[in-house]
Amino acid sequence: MNQIKLSRTTAFRLSMRYAGAFCLLTVCCLALMYWGTLNEIRTQIDAGLRAETDALLRLYQVKGAVALQQTIAARSTPASLAQSDTGDSGPRQYLLVAADRETLAGTLAGWPTATGFQSGWVTLHLAAHGHEPGLDSAHHYRLRARILLLPDGERLLVGQSLNETDELRDQMLILMLIIAVLILGAGLGGGWWVGRSVGHRLAQVMGAADRIMAGDLSQRIPGTAQRDDEFTLLAHKLNAMLERIEVLMRNTREVTENIAHDLRSPLTRLRGSAEMALLKGDSERQRDALRKAIEQTDSIVATLNAILSIAQIESGQRRDWSSVDMTSVCRDAAELYEVLAEEKSIRFDIDIQDTNPIRGNRQLIAQAIGNLLDNAIKYTPTSGRVSFTLKQDVAHVKVAVTDTGPGIPADMYDKVTQRFVRLDASRSQPGNGLGLSLVKAVADQHSAFLVLGDNHPGLAISLSFNREAVQ
Amino acid sequence: MHILIIEDDPETADYLAKGLQESGHATEHAADGTAGLQRARQRDYDALIVDRMLPGLDGLSLLSQLRAAGDTTPALFLTALAEVNDRVAGLQTGADDYLAKPFAFAELLARLDAIVRRRNTPATDTVLRIGDLELDRLQRRVARAGRAISLQAREFRLLEYLMQHAGQVVTRTMLLEQVWGYHFDPQTNIIDVHISRLRAKLEHDFETSLLHTVRGAGYCLREPD
Numbered sequence: 001m002n003q004i005k006l007s008r009t010t011a012f013r014l015s016m017r018y019a020g021a022f023c024l025l026t027v028c029c030l031a032l033m034y035w036g037t038l039n040e041i042r043t044q045i046d047a048g049l050r051a052e053t054d055a056l057l058r059l060y061q062v063k064g065a066v067a068l069q070q071t072i073a074a075r076s077t078p079a080s081l082a083q084s085d086t087g088d089s090g091p092r093q094y095l096l097v098a099a100d101r102e103t104l105a106g107t108l109a110g111w112p113t114a115t116g117f118q119s120g121w122v123t124l125h126l127a128a129h130g131h132e133p134g135l136d137s138a139h140h141y142r143l144r145a146r147i148l149l150l151p152d153g154e155r156l157l158v159g160q161s162l163n164e165t166d167e168l169r170d171q172m173l174i175l176m177l178i179i180a181v182l183i184l185g186a187g188l189g190g191g192w193w194v195g196r197s198v199g200h201r202l203a204q205v206m207g208a209a210d211r212i213m214a215g216d217l218s219q220r221i222p223g224t225a226q227r228d229d230e231f232t233l234l235a236h237k238l239n240a241m242l243e244r245i246e247v248l249m250r251n252t253r254e255v256t257e258n259i260a261h262d263l264r265s266p267l268t269r270l271r272g273s274a275e276m277a278l279l280k281g282d283s284e285r286q287r288d289a290l291r292k293a294i295e296q297t298d299s300i301v302a303t304l305n306a307i308l309s310i311a312q313i314e315s316g317q318r319r320d321w322s323s324v325d326m327t328s329v330c331r332d333a334a335e336l337y338e339v340l341a342e343e344k345s346i347r348f349d350i351d352i353q354d355t356n357p358i359r360g361n362r363q364l365i366a367q368a369i370g371n372l373l374d375n376a377i378k379y380t381p382t383s384g385r386v387s388f389t390l391k392q393d394v395a396h397v398k399v400a401v402t403d404t405g406p407g408i409p410a411d412m413y414d415k416v417t418q419r420f421v422r423l424d425a426s427r428s429q430p431g432n433g434l435g436l437s438l439v440k441a442v443a444d445q446h447s448a449f450l451v452l453g454d455n456h457p458g459l460a461i462s463l464s465f466n467r468e469a470v471q
Numbered sequence: 472m473h474i475l476i477i478e479d480d481p482e483t484a485d486y487l488a489k490g491l492q493e494s495g496h497a498t499e500h501a502a503d504g505t506a507g508l509q510r511a512r513q514r515d516y517d518a519l520i521v522d523r524m525l526p527g528l529d530g531l532s533l534l535s536q537l538r539a540a541g542d543t544t545p546a547l548f549l550t551a552l553a554e555v556n557d558r559v560a561g562l563q564t565g566a567d568d569y570l571a572k573p574f575a576f577a578e579l580l581a582r583l584d585a586i587v588r589r590r591n592t593p594a595t596d597t598v599l600r601i602g603d604l605e606l607d608r609l610q611r612r613v614a615r616a617g618r619a620i621s622l623q624a625r626e627f628r629l630l631e632y633l634m635q636h637a638g639q640v641v642t643r644t645m646l647l648e649q650v651w652g653y654h655f656d657p658q659t660n661i662i663d664v665h666i667s668r669l670r671a672k673l674e675h676d677f678e679t680s681l682l683h684t685v686r687g688a689g690y691c692l693r694e695p696d
Contacts, residue, residue: 339664367653370657374657
């Protein structure tokens, strides 16, 4: 279904159009050349005839009619003609007739009937008699001739056959035909070849599209590895787009699955508390059950909000984007969380340096940093140590948080930034497992690097934002 | 207070009305935007509770029409969309506060109280007093019974906000928003820790308590009985 009829492909039609135009141009060029050459030959022939007749006329004027007749008779002998035969056009033809049209001398059999009797230039169509020297091959030929009316009534005709130009014309016509056929053939072949190879590449794209539409989102468009042509670039672009679509689709599916999965247990507990409250007559215990039910609801809502805001961040929309002063964001966060560390007798080392601003969403960045600090303090045991630093180098503004908690095994680094992953399967610590996923989502949205590492002991996390370009 | 509830979901409207009545307020209800706009124009209410999504006329348009007509009745937006962007849009239209569904009723009451009193008492006093506690906003000094209490900058802002809303319940999210400028829930008891430190500074060596915890709602700074 992805096979397009070759004659309908753009490549084929373009090739044919170009071949046609090229063909026309070539024929025009050849025709111009032909006309140019023809004119040149004609001019030369006429000049030769003029010189010859003028010479014969002078002879006539000086030596008289008899001398002219003898000269022409001498020039009309086959030996003389062969000598004057200089090229393809054959020997000159002569004819001298008396006033009564009786032939006096010459190569032609008699005065051509269709020809007038006046001086001037004529082009004659003659039938070859076979005895005209050099012309025996042609049955008909054209003769360019100059006719002179001599003072005593004789007519002198000196002519030259136009065989050469006629042959040139025929050759030119054949040449044009051959060239036209060749060009059209090449165009047709090229068009077919280009159309076929383009069609092949497009068929691959369309095939991938078909399979994707059939539900296989992992399909990619094959590119040509060895060439960096426009199709490979297009394939790269389309593949990048497919990648993004697949990620978004997977996210959507995961969000749905996670909502279903992670809300099931709190909803079960909620339903349980409500049911128990109904069964128990004791109003104090009912109160307790209801309070618990509200707590469960709040936790469900918090989880839902977290999932939705992560999904919204991951969708890539950059809302409320502005220049963010990281120093003030970090100072605020440090001041907010410092008390929490103190409560747990955790040493909280703060090193916040003045940095350049970055571009981003202040609330989201604050939330991400808050989550990092919250996690660090939550997982660090009493009398442990948490450090919070803000530094910058030439290109980046880097927030780093380290703790002396249990840390994360290196092979889990990728895993923990996914939704709902918590290392303690028992879920003894409060939280919905979305803290680091939110940090990761915010980092991705801001094109920042989230790096997890070992603090020996504990976890070291850093977030490197690009410095805002100086305007 | 006399409160107009503009909410299309009958159960939510009912729940709001009952809760507000139990807290001693009178309520009226409009089930769609057009009716709500009419009611709000006819009578002078103490506060409006407006749902963002309404049939007929949505909450944003309703409020912008009211504000355009010079009506300054305090308005609280309710919404299912808890996004910062919608918050900003709501506040720009002239809403005084913004609450995402579902919410704790205590939160609604506290916020309603705050926006109504904010209108009634413009906070221009340079010195705030609650009992023997005194806060000088110009000098940035705090003293209790004449004895100076040293507070950090943020603690000062916290106390200032509590004193401006003395006698009212102030919730944790209100404090996060107003004192820290955070429009998200850090999901820890962090505000409780800050409050207990402030309380320790305020009430150290004093018999009477000023800063009270209101269970299931938030905090309240009030004069001793």
